[in-house]
Amino acid sequence: MTRLITDAAELAALCERLRQEPFVTVDTEFMRERTYYPELCVVQLAGEEEVVVVDTLAEGxxxxxxxxxxxxxxVVKVFxxxxxxxxxxLLRFGAVPTPIFDTQxxxxxxxxxxxxxxxxxxRGLVGVSLDKAHRFSDWAARPLSPAQIEYAAADVTHLRAVYRTLREKLLAEGRLDWVAEEMEGxxxxxxxVTEPEDAWLRLKPKTTNRRYLATLRATAAWREREAxxxxxxxGRVVKDESLLEIAAAAPRDAEGLARIRGVSEGFARGKSGAGLLAALAEAASLPESGWPQPLEGRRGAGASPALVALLKVLLAAAAEAHNVAPRLLADTEDxxxxxxxxxxEIRCLQGWRREAFGEDALALKAGRLALAAAGRRVRLIRVS
Incomplete structure (x- = not known):
C-alpha cells in the first residue's frame, strides 16, 4: 500500500528505517518548464516492504x-x-547520492x-505494463490526486524487481564491475554543472569563423548567467535562433539589438539588453589569440569518413558478440x-572496453584485421 508523506517527522522516521535496508529504489517528479533549476515536487522511495511518495512541497x-x-x-540507491x-x-543537498546503481x-x-x-x-522483466497517463502531470499543483500518487509509486515499486533481476544476471556473467565503471561518470x-563559458558548445555552430565563435561564446555565456x-x-531570456543571429550581427547599441528578430524593444533598451551589449563589446575587444577554435577543428578532425564507417561496423559486431549496447563501448566522438x-585517450582503449573492442579497432586501423560477411553476421579475419 502506497503512503503519501507530508509530515517532516514521518519522513525522518521513514529514512531511519530505510537506512537499515541493503538498497532503496528512488525516483523524483519535478517541474522545469518555468525555471532554470528543476523544482523538486515529489520523491518516491521504496524499500523491501515500504513504498512511499514524499510531498516535498508540503508545509514544514x-x-x-x-x-x-x-x-x-x-545503502545502495537504485535509480x-x-x-x-x-x-x-546535488542541487538540494550539495552532494551526489552514493553508492548508486542505475538500471538503465x-x-x-x-x-x-x-x-x-x-x-x-x-514489461520484459516483471511482466507488468505501466500506465503512463500522468507522465505530463503538473507535479507542483496541490493537492496530489490519488492517481498521481499511484503513478509516482509505480516508478519505484517495480524498480525493485528490475534491480534484483539485472544484478543477479550481471553477477552471474561477471559484469558488475562493468556497471560500476560506467557509473563513475x-x-x-x-x-x-554548466559553465557559462561552455554554453555555446550546445548550439553546435557549423562555422569556422573564429571571430563569430568568440561573439557567440560571449553571448551564450551572458544568457546562461542571466537565466x-x-x-x-x-530560452525565456533569448531563444537559440535569436542568439545565433545576435552573434552574427554583433549589434553595438540598443537600436541595432532591437532589429534582431525575436528581440523586443523593451528587452533591447532594458537592463538585460545593456548586459548583452556589454558582453558583445567585450567579445569585440578580444585579440585573435582569445578566439575559440571551431568545433570541427577540435579533436577528431581529419578523420576519414570511410574509416569511421568501418569502425562503426566493427563496433556493431563487437557489441553483438558481447551482448552489450554499442554506445557502452564507444560513441561517435570516440x-x-x-x-x-x-x-x-578515450574510454574504448581502457579497461574492459579495450579488450572487448579497442584492441580490434587498433588492429583494423593498422591493417591487421579485416571484416567480411558470414551469413547474417560480420566475421573478423586476422591478417598476419
Missing amino acids: MDLAPLGDLLADPA HAARQDVEIF IAAMVAGFGDQASYDALV LLDPRAY QRLDIPR LERLAAEAEP
Whole structure:
C-alpha cells in the first residue's frame, strides 16, 4: 500500500528505517518548464516492504533526513536513468547520492540495447505494463490526486524487481564491475554543472569563423548567467535562433539589438539588453589569440569518413558478440578520434572496453584485421 508523506517527522522516521535496508529504489517528479533549476515536487522511495511518495512541497517539510539517507554508504540507491535525479539531489543537498546503481546503465551492459526505457524493462522483466497517463502531470499543483500518487509509486515499486533481476544476471556473467565503471561518470559533480563559458558548445555552430565563435561564446555565456540569475529557462531570456543571429550581427547599441528578430524593444533598451551589449563589446575587444577554435577543428578532425564507417561496423559486431549496447563501448566522438589519432585517450582503449573492442579497432586501423560477411553476421579475419 502506497503512503503519501507530508509530515517532516514521518519522513525522518521513514529514512531511519530505510537506512537499515541493503538498497532503496528512488525516483523524483519535478517541474522545469518555468525555471532554470528543476523544482523538486515529489520523491518516491521504496524499500523491501515500504513504498512511499514524499510531498516535498508540503508545509514544514524538512528533507535533511533524506539527504542523510542518500549519503549513507551502506545503502545502495537504485535509480533508472539517474542523471536528472542526481542533478536535483546535488542541487538540494550539495552532494551526489552514493553508492548508486542505475538500471538503465545495467540494462545496456546486460544486452537490452541503448537507453532501455523503464517501461520496457518492467514489461520484459516483471511482466507488468505501466500506465503512463500522468507522465505530463503538473507535479507542483496541490493537492496530489490519488492517481498521481499511484503513478509516482509505480516508478519505484517495480524498480525493485528490475534491480534484483539485472544484478543477479550481471553477477552471474561477471559484469558488475562493468556497471560500476560506467557509473563513475554519474558520481562526478562536475558532470552536472554548466559553465557559462561552455554554453555555446550546445548550439553546435557549423562555422569556422573564429571571430563569430568568440561573439557567440560571449553571448551564450551572458544568457546562461542571466537565466541562472533569474531562474528561468534560457530560452525565456533569448531563444537559440535569436542568439545565433545576435552573434552574427554583433549589434553595438540598443537600436541595432532591437532589429534582431525575436528581440523586443523593451528587452533591447532594458537592463538585460545593456548586459548583452556589454558582453558583445567585450567579445569585440578580444585579440585573435582569445578566439575559440571551431568545433570541427577540435579533436577528431581529419578523420576519414570511410574509416569511421568501418569502425562503426566493427563496433556493431563487437557489441553483438558481447551482448552489450554499442554506445557502452564507444560513441561517435570516440570513433572519430580513433580514426584521426594514433592512440587517443578515450574510454574504448581502457579497461574492459579495450579488450572487448579497442584492441580490434587498433588492429583494423593498422591493417591487421579485416571484416567480411558470414551469413547474417560480420566475421573478423586476422591478417598476419
